[in-house]
Amino acid sequence: MTTSKQSAPISFERERPAGKSAARYILGRRLSRVWLYTLLIVTGLAFGLPFFWTISSSLKSITEIYIFPPTMWPAEIRWKNYADVFTIAPFARFIWNTVIVTLLAMLGQILSAAVVAFGFTRFRFPGRESLFVLVLSTIMLPWQVTIVPQFLLFRYLGWINTYWPLIIPSYFGGGAFYIFLLRQFFLTIPKDLDEAAKLDGASNFRIFWNIVLPLSKAALATVAIFSFIGHWNEFFAPLIYLNSTDKFTISIGLRYFVSNPFESDEPREAILMAASLITALPVLILFFVAQKYFVQGIVTTGLKG
Amino acid sequence: MAAATGRSWWHSSAQRREALEGYLWISPWVIGFLLFALGPMIASLYLSFTEYKIGGSPVWLGLENYIRAFSQDKLFWPSLNRTAYFAIATVGLGTVGSLLAAILLNQNARGRNFFRALYYLPSLTPVVALAILWQWLLQPQVGFVNYALYQMGIDGPGWLTSRQWAVPSLILISLWAGIGGGRMIIFLAGLQGVPQELYESAELDGASTLQRFFNITLPMISPVILFNVILGVIGSFSVFALAYVATDGGPNYATYFFVLHLYYNAFSYFQMGYASALAWVFFLIIFILSFVQIKFSDRWVYYEFS
Incomplete structure (x- = not known):
């Protein structure tokens, strides 16, 4: 871990003074x-x-x-192409399924990453630093190595063709990136606040819930956005765990659209394009609404990691 | 925690209580790590030495799965080479492309927030949608790309339907989706973190633009380059969904990457033992590549605060 000295995420909106742009030096003034x-x-x-x-x-x-x-x-x-998307395949159903899975998994990731990050920032315990390094090292663990036993485990539990394999793992740790991001943020919250609350007899859970979380709204929003996109776009897990069409999420639903011929042999490219755009739309809208959280989130996990 | 102070520290009951509560708070991650990472890794290591079909019980094979992979499986080496080719091209071109895009956006230009958003959008597109829209853009007869080439007097290839052009097509799609993504944003932040004084004093010394770039910018952002390259290698080696949807490994195995091989063995042929062996080979490749990159990084990465 190298931690850079910048305490606040770098702002992209900042205007440089005229004639002082770093990039001008990089590419030279002749550009x-x-x-x-x-x-x-x-x-x-x-x-x-x-x-x-x-x-x-x-x-x-x-x-x-x-x-x-x-x-x-x-x-x-x-415009009828867009209406056809919903009549030719149960696309509304796919969207609804994805909303459910995404929201439940997102909730789990936010809560669980926040709890774990709180544990890493507010308590001293033996092995804390090495455990945190272990958290970070799981970023580099490819999921392919664990997928077969995970599949066997969920199959043993009878969870095939249910949403549990897509949701439950989110409640256990919530992902190394998010733990890291929230930990970095929690470290910037002064501990004086905790101490004052403790003197008033507040439990650690109250400090977490009533002080730290409300002060971390920006960081939690960043986690929520990335988690939403990650689950909305998720392809592999739904592909191996969901079998019946009525349970499909949007990613595999869209693929089902491609691989299952329509009743007529008419060219369907236009409808496919419409379906692809509908699939991408929520994520694109989210980006335009919440652009600054994207930049902050990427910069925190990228530069300070 | 320093071991020297550990003993007396550990024995104070208030501190012990604090430690226990700390473990309790991080326990969701610990349980998740054991259930969904460490446990499955050990299980897949064991399964990789067995023949295991779902419903039956594992039969010990020793090293046979690995021998089969390295010397009998006709799809093993070609898929690995193909994946390496894809990874080298997308990480190399992608890293350079993202850095150039970041430099471009770091210029004092009007509307750069607009352009930053525009460059970033492809990286948000769900991979299935990405595959479908590029299938259409690269459609040989009426696709947009071949139409543009036709305008320039070039007879475009069959792209995803051509054995020769299928992998380059997937590289092109990956670059389109990846150049403007998180990697570019990280580079941009890295560029903005380079202290101005360095450029100013170099200019006083009469350094040229290229000299400033190679002697100041590159060393100052080298930790960011390392981070991007390590994660880029892991991501490119794991290429699956794009090839699965756009070409399904075809035509005639032209885009049959390593993870597709793993996927088909596990979830189409249900050869869980052999698939586990493939997964462990994959893990070792990723581990060695990452380890080598970190190990040799001190030769070229410059840490300001170390």
Whole structure:
């Protein structure tokens, strides 16, 4: 562990004084404004055009989507593709299942990572530092090594084709990244507050619940956002644990959409594009609403790790 | 905890109570670690020496699964080589690409928050959606990519449907999804953490732009590079969902990566013993690669505060 000296997450919104930008020194002043904006726009197009193309394709009719050369924007916008997503496959059901699993797993990760992080910051016990190193080292443990026995364990418990394997592990530790992130945050909360509360006879649980958690809303929000995205996008666990279509989460539901032919042999690319966009939408909206938490979360786990 | 002070410390009852309560608070993680990490690892090590079909009981085989993997399984080495090729390309190009994107965003340009968001969006796209939308973009006849190439007078390849181009296609998709993600944000924060004075005094000494980049920027952000490369290697070696959805290992095994091999052995053929052996080979590869990177990092990583 190397801990950098910055105590607050680096702000990206900060404006540098004119003429003092580090990057100008890095690439030199000869990189003219024209080149800079050209590069920004060209790379921006490389990242943005595929999305544009997906949106455009999702609104095309069956005939128009196969025209060559392709049209950039549909001649006639066909919103019905989005409605078809829900009639052709039980997509509303997939979304509902995913909401349930994601919220329950997210709750578990937040609570359990906060409890464990509190334990690592507010108590002294033998082996604390080495146990924390062990927590961090599990970040590098690939899940492939444990998946077979885990599957056998959950099968033994009769949990195949239930949501328990997707939810229950979240309540046991909540993931090394989140423990680390919350620990870093809890360390910045002055212990004077704890001491004062202790003199008033508050238990450790009350200190945790009534002092530390309310002061950590920003960090908890960061954990909540990353946890939400992680579970919403989760693919492997639902793939191996869920068998029946009515239990599918959205990721494997979307794949089911691809791999199961529709009743007619009509081209379905437009509907697939619409379904993909619906799948990605909650996460994209979350990003736009909560951008600053993303940056803070990534920077804390990345730079201080 | 220092062992020297441990004894008297441990024997005070208030401190012992504090320690016990500390263990209680971290116990969810300890139980989770034993149940979902350490226990399964030991179990899979044991299973890797057995033949085990679900419903039956494990039959001891000794090293046979490992011998089979290394010398008889015709899919083992090709899938491993393919995975290494994919990992080297995505980690190499991806790390350089993310660093360049971060440098670009660190310029004093208008709208850089907008561009940062735009670069970041692909990394949020669920992998199944990513695979589906790129299948369509790379569609050989009417796909957008081949249409753009056609405009430039180039006859585009069959991409995901071509044996030769399938892995490069998956590399392209991974780069599109990965360059602007967390790695770029971490680089950006690293660049902003480099003290201004270093650049100012180097400029007084007449250092050129490239000299400043290689002598100041790179050493100052080298810990961040190490972090990104280690996690990048683990992530690329684990490539599964993208290939599973976009090509299902095809055409004709062209994108059959190591974890697909593991997955099919475990969950299609239900050869849990052999799959465990593959999992342990995989774990050892990841462990050795990470260990070597950390071990040799002191030759090129510069720690300001060590």
